[in-house]
Amino acid sequence: MKRLHGPVPRRNYTGLLASLVAIVIGLLLGFLVLALCNPPQAANGIKTLMLGGFTGGMKGLGNVLYYATPIIMTGLGVGLAFQTSLFNIGGPGQFIVGAVCSLFVAIRFNLPGPLGWIVPLLAGMLGGALWALLPGLLRAHLGVNIVIATIMMNYIGMYLANHIVKQAIYDPLKGQSQVVPAGHTLPYAGMDKLFPGSMANIGFLIAVVMAVIVYIVLNKTTFGFELKACGKNRDASRYAGINEKRNIVLSMMISGALIGLGGALMYLSSAGKYIKPVDVLAAEGFNGIPVALLASNHPVGIIFTAVFIAYMQVSGFYMQTYRFSPEIVNIIISVIIYFSAFALVIRNAVRSFQLRSAPQGKPAAKGGKKV
Secondary structure: OOOOOOOOOOOOOHHHHHHHHHHHHHHHHHHHHHHHHOHHHHHHHHHHHHHHHHOOOHHHHHHHHHHHHHHHHHHHHHHHHHHOOOOOOOHHHHHHHHHHHHHHHHHHOOOOOOHHHHHHHHHHHHHHHHHHHHHHHHHHHHOOOHHHHHHHHHHHHHHHHHHHHHHHOEEOOOOEEOOOOHHHOOOOOOHHHHOOOOOOOHHHHHHHHHHHHHHHHHHHOHHHHHHHHHHHOHHHHHHOOOOHHHHHHHHHHHHHHHHHHHHHHHHOOOOOOOOOOOOOOOHHHHHHHHHHHHOOOOHHHHHHHHHHHHHHHHHHHHHHHHOOOHHHHHHHHHHHHHHHOOHHHHHHHHHHHHHHHOOOOOOOOOOOOOO
């Protein structure tokens, strides 16, 4: 009997290529903005933008990892919801609710030893999960549009967080949340020695571990298979006996827990981050959307795209040396984020081009030996 041999399947890198194209286009337009705003210093501005994250050596890199930590968590939350075809726009609300819950526990409860920061982290996850629960229930049982439900919860969460801060953990002299006790902040876990002088702490390591856990759950477990199956074809999943409504609710709760953990990791650090009761949505919650899109919702890829966005933020700090206002960097990041929304369109275009340019298969030979 003849053994049949076929071509070995190749990995599909169209998603990665699409993300790289989106980043390159965004950077080129960002360079154009620099040239228009300050032509004499445009070259220095571009150089600083590309290399600014390395300024200060290991200190600069440590700060990049610090700023990447909350973005990794929000990206993981958004990406996991995308896997179930749920467009979770509630990141800002889940982020700030998780942050307030963690600060409340850290400031008001005198917990001993490592429990002083572990329990507040769990409180942040619980707060984010509960804030995503209601939109999940509305979507699963009443068919409410998940985008509208999560957007409305953003503003409710913002006002609720402001109220809790003012009533429970407010510092009237500084107009912000109280200082977290020293024993309840995140430990450095050796990051201060690896990146001396930076704000890096154990939070980045926790974010990386969470990304690996999400990857394993989605790709190596039955539960993850059910989540992705519901996202790809709900009718077929229902026919196969998968509980669609349960998976929608669980997906939203896990997504909210990850985002809430991001808020906790950001405000429990000893880097001087405080919550001010102002009517502004948390930008970190929205930044998770382009991070997830650029990574094609891949948990490990989200680590790298988040580090890229954080690198841009750190580079922007040093661009002020050449009289570029800090808002210039925000414009550049916004342009990149804007084009990241077209990553899927670019990916489909690349895939169509590959299909058109692929060589046609040879016709099967006539005849042959019978087995």
